[in-house]
Amino acid sequence: MKQAREPFQFVSAFYLVVVGLESAHTLREFGKQLTTVSRDSIFCHTFHSLATHHYTSYSNDFAQWAMAACNENELAEQLGAIDVRQFVELDDLRSALVHTVDNHLRASPGSGDRPAFEPFFFSETREVALPMPMRASNLAELAEGIRHMSLLSLHYHFVNSRLRLHLRTNDFSHWIAQELELPELAAQVNRVDFYTNTLPEVREGILSYINPWISR
């Protein structure tokens, strides 16, 4: 089994959400604040919310609010369709969100000032990331680590990693491609869909690709 030059360092990640002081009571307020809130806030309501939204219609908080609090279903679908996998910079993601809201307000100006059923509270995420004692030097060890990591750590390595790497990939795929020189497997792992699967299902999906390669 191929051994990596640099081992994979597993990280255990934990998060708390800090509620901000900015809140939007209408879609117009929301659109305006979206241009000025912190990058951490954009992260919190898009990347971070992917870890927790298994029971709501949309995995990003903006889309969910547009639907549930503003009854703007078309906008909700458009916001929900913005795929964080396409972004490695939060400012680019913010631009896409702002553009979508602006377009909606232009097409439907009456929707902008209607009071929302409940306000949107912009929040931020605070992260604690601790290196775990385990490291992986080959595929078998990587699979073992993935099997035994918490779901938030999986989210850290598989979803949030895009912003850290500034690449359209995740920590596992990046390491598999760079250290084990297995680009085909790296691409397969990167295709596991964290939108349509829960995190336990994502874990199983990743392992289902890695396991056959271990015995090769």
Added chain:
Amino acid sequence: MSIQAAPVQSSVRPLNDYASIVGQPEIDALWMLARSLPNRTVKMVNSTAVGGGVAEILNRVIPLFQEVGLATQWDVITGGEAFFSVTKAFHNALHGMAYEDRPEWFDIFLATNEENRKRMNFDESFIVIHDPQPLPLVYSREGRRNHWLWRCHIDLSQPNERIWNFLRPFVEKFDASFISSAAFTHPLAIPQFLVAPTIDPLADKNRDLEPEFIQSVVEKFGIDRNRPIVTQVSRFDRLKDPLGVIQAYKLVKRYNDCQLVLAGGGATDDPEGSVVFAEVQEAAAGDKDIFLLNLPPWSHLEINALQRASTIVVQKSLREGFGLTVTEALWKRKPVVASAVGGILRQVLHKVTGMLVHSVEGCAYQIRYLLSNPQLAKRLGEAAHDHVKENFLITHTLKNYLVVFLLLERNPRLSGM
């Protein structure tokens, strides 16, 4: 007057036992987090050792703190009847209810806290003050290098301004606060972390029960399991709207031959309980299908059995910090009809994990709807159980405290946004 050291339950299961519910990786992560805080100590302070959700959470979580290596002391402030009448009035006012201003109340509040403060020490690494009653204890942080956290369990969405303006300077002396809903935020100089209260799935209140035991409890109270049972478990408190529940039940009763169980008790810091119970007795008089169960605070197994025997669980609160009884019912896969207020909105996702209502009429309608659609009720219950498992179990409380402790140590000037 003396400070009470609260009696922490010894029956809490070891942390590793929770792996059977949340998975071993989540437990391993907690141990790792705790190892980052060696030799730290914690003091928890609240105003009652018995009754209510706060005491219940502390009873369960403190043994877990101890187990992972954080020596933890739980102190309960003491005060006379006048003090607890004041704190109850403040509590209601902070929930936006009617408040009759009495200037002497502020003096009583401050004097009692000062008496408690003088008798207490605050040498621990982390001090966690629960709810508004002991807020002025924060004066003791002066000259100390430890970290202070305010855990607010109540609904602060529409507080009486006079009371909030009186309390806010105390709050701003803390390093950070925990709130249960984003709607409870206020302009403060400290960060306000969004943290949900939780239940212990292995506690007597929530663990699986033998069907025979459930049947014996129901029989003991004379409840008929062959007819639908609608239950609200709550303290007898106006904010829980027990009279509204009876009104809703009477509307349902026109169409469905059901029974109503109102089960609850009091808390030592709530002097209104007996008055409200008397009002509820009067409203229920003459209806043999209404069961008013004023249970002692150690009735966890009975409450568990009543929830499990219920066809529908109601929580028709007028205000609600979070509503742990909702969490308990959701965990037991019960269809829940609950008011769209406070922290309940985080738990009951309308038509996904339960039904949200805004009135007596709405409550009655959703009860009838679920009684007529048992398959839907079952689907809601299943989703509800998973929602609690992901978000509202005691392992999350342990994790949230450990994370905030680490954040405070790494960056004591944690700024708000």
